[in-house]
Amino acid sequence: MIPLQRGPLPEDLSARLAARTERLADRGGGARELWRDSRTVRRDLSAHLVAMAAGLSRCMYCGDSEGTSIDHFQPIALAPMRAFDWLNHLWACAFCNSNQKRDRYPTDRHGLALLIDPTTDEPADHLNLVLSTGAYRPRTPKGHETILIFGLDRPVLERGRAQAYVRCRSMLRDLARTTAAGERAEAAAVAHALTVQPFADVLYEMLRLSTAPRAALVFGAEAVAGLNLLKGPRSTERGPFRG
Known part of the structure; x- marks a missing residue:
């Protein structure tokens, strides 16, 4: 949520x-x-x-x-x-x-x-x-x-969020890499896909925790870089979660 x-x-x-x-x-x-x-x-x-x-x-x-x-x-x-x-x-x-x-x-x-x-x-x-x-x-x-x-503790929802976490980390790394390589269209497509996928609460929580001292250790440095790209000038409190 x-x-x-x-x-x-x-x-x-x-x-x-x-x-x-x-x-x-x-x-x-x-x-x-x-x-x-x-x-x-x-x-x-x-x-x-x-x-x-x-x-x-x-x-x-x-x-x-x-x-x-x-x-x-x-x-x-x-x-x-x-x-x-x-x-x-x-x-x-x-x-x-x-x-x-x-x-x-x-x-x-x-x-x-x-x-x-x-x-x-x-x-x-x-x-x-x-x-x-x-x-x-x-x-x-x-x-x-x-x-x-x-019923937010339904097993199907818990499995879905856990898989969304894996997916988000991978896509955030892709966002960081494509941005660094100057592939603007691909980076924009990855960023959009991240923000319209189901279980927005997973990405939202990652954005919330992205400034924590251990964020790079937990998420990976490239994933944190991707989170920072997603945030841009936006507040960390509300991500760009609109279709």
């Missing part, structure tokens, strides 16, 4: 969302039905969520599968008046949304969410990614519940 930037919506779409929320208030219910019937709104929202997602329309939770639908972070069953709230919409794959999360929304004793929202939280504050094994370890109760609810 990586942090994501939520931008503003066009005025027209914001107005349509607000109008539907007003209809809900007037009707006193029926949020699911109104959401299901709002096909054009869902289509337009999906386009903005895809633009926010990492890589090529990746699920904002597992980072592996293609996102397929809008997830209500706070489920409609618990917060029907937030059905059309832009700040409550995330892009998810069918497995994370329908098989894992469903209507689960754990909270602490103050009623605050115990799930990571990647548009407002820094996932690394709550999750520790062990790059060599692909396993997530919780740093906080929010991290623990996020792993549990979204």
Whole structure:
């Protein structure tokens, strides 16, 4: 899971969302039905969520599968008046949304969410990614519940992250070598491929750790050089993870 930037919506779409929320208030219910019937709104929202997602329309939770639908972070069953709230919409794959999360929304004793929202939280504050094994370890109760609810400890995801780590190191070395050789087109292609592959959380974690004292020893000097090329003028906090 990586942090994501939520931008503003066009005025027209914001107005349509607000109008539907007003209809809900007037009707006193029926949020699911109104959401299901709002096909054009869902289509337009999906386009903005895809633009926010990492890589090529990746699920904002597992980072592996293609996102397929809008997830209500706070489920409609618990917060029907937030059905059309832009700040409550995330892009998810069918497995994370329908098989894992469903209507689960754990909270602490103050009623605050115990799930990571990647548009407002820094996932690394709550999750520790062990790059060599692909396993997530919780740093906080929010991290623990996020792993549990979204099944981030599924063996297939852990294997996928571990392989992504091997792939990233190799591609970063290629990026450093092609750049040093003046092969600009090839270097640009490698950099783009790095940033749109699944499991963006692996590359994100490598970028985060690239300035650590032992980074060159752990990743290899050429891989660190590739990470520095990827960062360029960008912050290490958010990589260039857009398709």
